[in-house]
Amino acid sequence: MDGRPLRRLGFLTIGLFDEADPRPGHESTLRLIELGEELGLDSAWLRHRHLQHGISSPVAVLAAASQRTSRIELGTAVTPLGFENPFRLAEDxxxxxxxxxxxxxxxxxxxxxxxxxxxxxxxxPDSADVEDFSYARVERLLHALRGEPVSGFEGQQGIETYSRRIQPHAAGLADRVWYGAGSVRSARWAGEQGLNLLTSSVLTGVGADGDEGPWDFAARQREQVDAFRAVHPDGDRARVSQGLVVVPTDGASPEQARRYEEYAAARLPRTREPQGPGRLLFAPDLVGPSEVLAERLRAHAGFRAVDEVAFALPFTFAYEDYVQILTDLATRLGPLLGWTPHH
Known part of the structure; x- marks a missing residue:
């Protein structure tokens, strides 16, 4: 896998909005997805944010995006299933x-x-003490998406017809489910289930053998990817998408470039050692000209293991900033990494 040209290039956004006037923020997210398609990007992904000023219902927003685009793939990265009923989510x-x-x-x-x-x-309110937030929740979702029975009744009741499986049945959707793994253990589990793997800019600092350290994010991410593919039925062909924060500045104004650098610098201290009780490792944000970014990515052990990425847009920038970043990703950085726009 090392050294392969980048095959698929996408982006990830939180969909920030103003609480006092949320519609423009949601609309600008839809416009970014449309722009991504126009630029030939392969995918657009929405983060899932509950009780924050970011998109709380990516599935609803992606339904709208599906009617304003025709080619670009649409994803959630990720939907935390602890908030969801797998049966109902499968229908949506x-x-x-x-x-x-x-x-x-x-x-x-x-x-x-x-x-x-x-x-x-x-x-x-009635079941908090007995809810199961384990991998079983994913298994329930996959069961439903595969068209397996979710009801003991099938047939006619009066003038209505009932099915044993989720309707509508979307053939192939279960094969396009991704798992957002933070640990080597989770990555290995996802591989055993035959899922696809999303690996982001945040990982747990615990290695495959339960060890902690050295605190090298790229090495830990590579360890996660290798553990996933080692047990996946597709082996080295198993799909993995990396989601670092990558901000090219080729087309940025001096003021934009300054703000981008300040944003990355303010977040850099958290990358120097594990954070919080979860011992989380954060990847440094990558900001600069595409030629510099391409070299930094080629030297990144995690990036060398993948041929798909969905680079994350910073949370707090303006729509015009995102337009510049996506344009540079598609026209400058992507081609330097061997990627070809899809038109």
Whole structure:
């Protein structure tokens, strides 16, 4: 896998909006997805943000995007299943996949919802103490998406017809489910299930053998990817997408470039050692001319293991900044990495 040209290039956004006037932020996210398609990018991914000023319902926004685009693939990176009922989510995902013509790529993760103690009485008032936030939640979702029975009844009841499986059934959607793994253990589990792997700019600092350190993000990410492919049925051909924050400055104004550099510098201290009780490792944001970024990526052990990326857009920039960044990704950085626009 090392040294292969970049085959697929996409982007990831949080979809920031103003709480007092949320529509323009959602609309600008849709416009970015349209721009991504015009630029020949392969995919657009939405983060899932609950109780924040970022998109809380990516599936709804991607339904809208499916009607404003015709080719670009649409994904979630990631939907935390602790907030979801897998049965209902499967219906929504299948519906959007049908509307998009088979372009949906659902990315999911598991674990208790963020701020669990603060939300559990509202999220699961009657079942908080018995909810299962393990990998079983992914298995339930896959069961439904594969068209396996979710009901014991099938047939006619009066004038209505009932099915045993989720409707609509979106053939092939289950094969396009991605798992957002933070640890080597999760990556290995995803590989055993035959899922696709999303690896981002945040990982746990615990290695395959339970060791901690050295604190080398790129080495840890490569370890995660290798562990995933070692057990995946497709081996080295198993799909992995990397999601670092990468900001080319080729077409940026001096003021934009200054703000980008300041943003990255403010976030750099957290990359020097593990953070919090989860011992999280953060990748440094990559900012600069495309020629410099291409060299830094080629030297990155995690990047050398993949031929698909969905570079993350910084959270707090303006729409015009994102236009410049996406344009440079598609016209400058991508080609330097061996990628060809899809038109």
């Amino acid at each position: 995902l299948s519906t959007v996949d049908v509307l998009s013509g088979g372009r949906l790529n659902p990315g999911v993760s598991v674990g208790p919802p963020t701020h669990w103690d603060d939300v559990k009485e509202h999220l699961y």
